[in-house]
Amino acid sequence: MNVDKTPAILQRLQSIGITLEKVSFLDHGYWVCKAKFSVGATSEYLLGLYSIQEAAAQIPVTLFRELENKTVLDACAAPGGKTVQLADSMHNTGAIVALDIRRQRLTALANQLERCYVKNAVVYFSDARHVSQLKVRYDRILLDVPCSGNFAADKNWFRRRTIKDVERNAAHQREILAEAVKVLRGDGEIVYSTCSLEPEENELNIDWAIRNLSVGVEEIDCYGQNGLTNVFGKHLDGSLEKCRRIWPGQTQGFFVCKLKRREAA
Amino acid sequence: MIKPIDDFVSRFRAKISLDETLIVKQQGRYFLLNESLKRLARKDFFYAGTYIGKVKDGNFFPSFNLLELIARKTANKVVVDSKTEWLFICGRDIFKEGITNATVSAKRDDYTLVVNLHGECLGFGRILCDLNGKRHGLAIKNILDVGDFLRRERQTATVSARHQTVRAR
Numbered sequence: 001m002n003v004d005k006t007p008a009i010l011q012r013l014q015s016i017g018i019t020l021e022k023v024s025f026l027d028h029g030y031w032v033c034k035a036k037f038s039v040g041a042t043s044e045y046l047l048g049l050y051s052i053q054e055a056a057a058q059i060p061v062t063l064f065r066e067l068e069n070k071t072v073l074d075a076c077a078a079p080g081g082k083t084v085q086l087a088d089s090m091h092n093t094g095a096i097v098a099l100d101i102r103r104q105r106l107t108a109l110a111n112q113l114e115r116c117y118v119k120n121a122v123v124y125f126s127d128a129r130h131v132s133q134l135k136v137r138y139d140r141i142l143l144d145v146p147c148s149g150n151f152a153a154d155k156n157w158f159r160r161r162t163i164k165d166v167e168r169n170a171a172h173q174r175e176i177l178a179e180a181v182k183v184l185r186g187d188g189e190i191v192y193s194t195c196s197l198e199p200e201e202n203e204l205n206i207d208w209a210i211r212n213l214s215v216g217v218e219e220i221d222c223y224g225q226n227g228l229t230n231v232f233g234k235h236l237d238g239s240l241e242k243c244r245r246i247w248p249g250q251t252q253g254f255f256v257c258k259l260k261r262r263e264a265a
Numbered sequence: 266m267i268k269p270i271d272d273f274v275s276r277f278r279a280k281i282s283l284d285e286t287l288i289v290k291q292q293g294r295y296f297l298l299n300e301s302l303k304r305l306a307r308k309d310f311f312y313a314g315t316y317i318g319k320v321k322d323g324n325f326f327p328s329f330n331l332l333e334l335i336a337r338k339t340a341n342k343v344v345v346d347s348k349t350e351w352l353f354i355c356g357r358d359i360f361k362e363g364i365t366n367a368t369v370s371a372k373r374d375d376y377t378l379v380v381n382l383h384g385e386c387l388g389f390g391r392i393l394c395d396l397n398g399k400r401h402g403l404a405i406k407n408i409l410d411v412g413d414f415l416r417r418e419r420q421t422a423t424v425s426a427r428h429q430t431v432r433a434r
Contacts, residue, residue: 013431023430030431039431040418043354046411047385055430071305085432095301108418110312114328115414122302123312136305 009049025223048116053081056246056254060193061085070139074098075128078105080112087118096121128176137185145173147196152248170200181213193256199231202255207236217242218258269325276376279340294319336386341377343367350381354412359405367396
């Protein structure tokens, strides 16, 4: 949408004292090096000329091949950063179906869509585990699933989580994955991501999907290290190497991979 | 169905044409869909397409998307300088000294869009005096400005600001 205006926007931000530096692994991402005030309170932000998003979280949407005029599912959409990114990549064509199960977060999502002049999204207060009830088949599915998070983004992470929470999240994620595969078109793509570093929510879930849902992992070209193929002494499918793990440092911890139906892969 | 929208737009001495067959009213809120969304959207959606505005207690409250649609047409419009832009976004009214240009054929109490030096719509207000006259002082009463997004965010935001980056759109 406004990607063509990027140089002009950068110049405007610089003129009001915001120093930016290009994120090497993103086409449209910039680190905020110095700012006299919050970058979330400028006229440019309020006019929808840019969005604020964690750097690693910008990766999943960039992994889809051809988004224009497609029917896209954003299964766990709120607060809407990736939904807006999808709409930008689609140039407001096609349709995005965005779901979330927390009503308060849907209000935040609706505000984002209005601020950024998104025109191609329909939002439902709905659980991704029941997405087949909408009776729509999708070309692209973004599964940025609810997860346990990681210590880089949450100082109290070790105090607030137990292994039981991680296992519960992993089971929830598998239900979402299984439902997503049901509504994926034959040659469609799923991008699965979490901001968790736990193998249960990442490689072990994808290994389970390969064995039970007839999907395969696709090669992706993005920042990060190869996924693990040996977890807790257990050998996993070799194709899990094609997943990406982003260890905390410049960004938060992150996991991402792309899946396709095995017959289409 | 779109009378409240037409009535609101006419207060800017403007006219926009919306395809009524693509407008959906959902719990007092109006949405403009495109053809693909119309095929896809069920009746129980939370948000769809372009949000136009809502009717509450008999009054119409526009969205910024609608203001942007009006701004593309011939309409009452004032251009403000950058200092006034910031004050307006913070919810303040506009003094005549801050207006650099006015394309207004309107009378007192009409609505006018407020745009910045880049031609971007910041919101709208009610005209308080003859903008072509020489008198200084308060000229536009702020009714809605884009700072409203921040006020709404304060009620809902819980996201940590750590590791945030800017993504150009």
